[in-house]
Amino acid sequence: MPEGHSVHRIARQFARNFVGQRVALSSPQGRFAAGAAELDGHVMTDAKAVGKQMFLEFDNGLWLRVHLGLYGAWDFAGEIQMDATIASANGRMGQTNQRGTDMALDTDPVFDTDGENSMHSIGAPRRTRVRMSEQEKETGEIGTFPPEPVGQVRVRLLTDTVCADLRGPTACEVLTPDQVDAVLARLGPDPLLDSSKAAEDRFTTMVRKKNTPIGLLLMDQSVVSGIGNVYRAEMLYRARINPYTPGKLLPEETVRGLWRDWAHLLEIGVTTGQMMTMDQLSPDDYVKAMASRADRHWVYKREGLPCRVCGVHITLEEMGARKLYWCPNCQK
Numbered sequence: 001m002p003e004g005h006s007v008h009r010i011a012r013q014f015a016r017n018f019v020g021q022r023v024a025l026s027s028p029q030g031r032f033a034a035g036a037a038e039l040d041g042h043v044m045t046d047a048k049a050v051g052k053q054m055f056l057e058f059d060n061g062l063w064l065r066v067h068l069g070l071y072g073a074w075d076f077a078g079e080i081q082m083d084a085t086i087a088s089a090n091g092r093m094g095q096t097n098q099r100g101t102d103m104a105l106d107t108d109p110v111f112d113t114d115g116e117n118s119m120h121s122i123g124a125p126r127r128t129r130v131r132m133s134e135q136e137k138e139t140g141e142i143g144t145f146p147p148e149p150v151g152q153v154r155v156r157l158l159t160d161t162v163c164a165d166l167r168g169p170t171a172c173e174v175l176t177p178d179q180v181d182a183v184l185a186r187l188g189p190d191p192l193l194d195s196s197k198a199a200e201d202r203f204t205t206m207v208r209k210k211n212t213p214i215g216l217l218l219m220d221q222s223v224v225s226g227i228g229n230v231y232r233a234e235m236l237y238r239a240r241i242n243p244y245t246p247g248k249l250l251p252e253e254t255v256r257g258l259w260r261d262w263a264h265l266l267e268i269g270v271t272t273g274q275m276m277t278m279d280q281l282s283p284d285d286y287v288k289a290m291a292s293r294a295d296r297h298w299v300y301k302r303e304g305l306p307c308r309v310c311g312v313h314i315t316l317e318e319m320g321a322r323k324l325y326w327c328p329n330c331q332k
Contacts, residue, residue, distance in 0.1 A: 020043065050184060056157075074165070077146065154172050207223065231277075241254065
């Protein structure tokens, strides 16, 4: 499932390519025909992500809410302009003295072998096709524009130069402003939208009043927005926290440290398009990690392999119907 950084990057592509433009909406699949008709022909006025959800506003006061879920993806095609704001990512929000994750904010892009970070390779606008979901990949140039819909396209958004096709979302609906506010009220804080002390306090208070294991709380979108399976495992390892520790038993500074680390890692993900969570790396090891997912994480998808620090084998278990990766020695 796309985690928070991916959805923020998608929202920024909509802001760059669609906001301020009159947009034709259709539902090639037919399942969203009524919703598309409500928005068709209107100007997009805003595009924003909150955690794993994206909201597109139109000049008639209505919003399109999209949650990609496990299988959803956006395909952009046409004269796509790269989001020039990704490189700055609204300034630094995290603090660390460790090399590796810091390098991701300071060096030129490193393209991985699976095609992540492809939006950085687009450069000047040209007719191309890009898929954006959990990962993003440029899939080649196109001929005629707009291209024919491929597969079960729930909704197509089309301008004179760019189209975006949505497939397989968990949620795709038209909302009024009041309905958007109701959805947002149920979501936990997102440090990319609010890096204030108040947001940190809200997260800290919610975690420390619950008897629920921290490994479940970090995945609860009403507690904090955007964290998924990868970041959950990596953040807990980086903090050396046992995933089964009840939130109420964690020291306050430990919980605040989790919030600050999430802000830091989220910024890296938005900036680079890669879930880079390794630190204390040499420049050569940093390039290796950014180029290969297998070298980018401490514990995620490393079950049965020795911990990079202590040598004990990484454990794979199930928590909250999702896979949990952790080191039973470092995270006692």
